[in-house]
Amino acid sequence: MKRPTLVAAVLSIACIVGANTFATAAPVPKTIIEDPLGDANFVNDQGTGDGSNGDVTAADAGTVSDLTEVTLSNDAKNLYLMILTEAAPPATTGIGYRVRFNPDDAGDHCILVEAFFPGANNVLTGPKAHLIDSCAGGDPLPLEILGTQISIPRKSNAAFGKGAVLKSPQAQSFLYSGDYPTGMAGPTADTTKVGTDYKIVDKKK
Numbered sequence: 612m613k614r615p616t617l618v619a620a621v622l623s624i625a626c627i628v629g630a631n632t633f634a635t636a637a638p639v640p641k642t643i644i645e646d647p648l649g650d651a652n653f654v655n656d657q658g659t660g661d662g663s664n665g666d667v668t669a670a671d672a673g674t675v676s677d678l679t680e681v682t683l684s685n686d687a688k689n690l691y692l693m694i695l696t697e698a699a700p701p702a703t704t705g706i707g708y709r710v711r712f713n714p715d716d717a718g719d720h721c722i723l724v725e726a727f728f729p730g731a732n733n734v735l736t737g738p739k740a741h742l743i744d745s746c747a748g749g750d751p752l753p754l755e756i757l758g759t760q761i762s763i764p765r766k767s768n769a770a771f772g773k774g775a776v777l778k779s780p781q782a783q784s785f786l787y788s789g790d791y792p793t794g795m796a797g798p799t800a801d802t803t804k805v806g807t808d809y810k811i812v813d814k815k816k
């Protein structure tokens with residue numbers, strides 16, 4: 612009767628792990644971007660991503676590249692960005708995602724969070740993510756990525772400071788080929804309309 616005992620032991624460990632997970636649960640994610648299902652077809656708004664060309668057509672070429680939702684949450688230490696798609700990466704073809712914030716007067720976004728997944732057309736062996744501050748310059752900052760959730764240390768940029776608002780979020784998916792981080796990001800498969808600003812939550816002490 613070893614097997615039931617083992618199963619019971621595993622279940623009880625799972626319960627303990629589950630309880631701990633709830634005890635230290637991350638804050639509730641807030642939806643900042645929503646996008647139609649079934650429009651990853653390399654047609655809608657590719658390149659601009661501002662929604663001006665519409666974002667729905669009948670063709671449904673992509674599943675992993677099909678953005679459906681982006682959520683954000685934060686605690687004192689990190690921002691947690693989650694990218695939701697019709698099907699989870701990786702795909703046969705290497706796919707990347709970009710979520711960008713804080714456009715300047717010219718419409719160029721200062722804060723870019725990018726994630727890249729392995730595929731036949733690139734050299735990656737696992738997912739990679741990084742933060743780019745295109746207004747301040749400098750090298751991309753590597754970020755922790757688990758599935759399609761990216762953890763962004765708040766101390767990494769003033770844009771994530773106390774009470775800060777991340778403005779005009781917008782997302783894109785694209786093919787990612789070649790080396791990392793110097794590979795080719797494109798063409799764009801899916802884009803979203805500009806979503807809802809996210810105000811960073813800080814608990815009062």
Ligand SMILES: [Ca+2]
Nearest residue numbers: 646647677678
């Ligand atoms: Ca979509």
Ligand SMILES: [Ca+2]
Nearest residue numbers: 646650666802
């Ligand atoms: Ca879209």
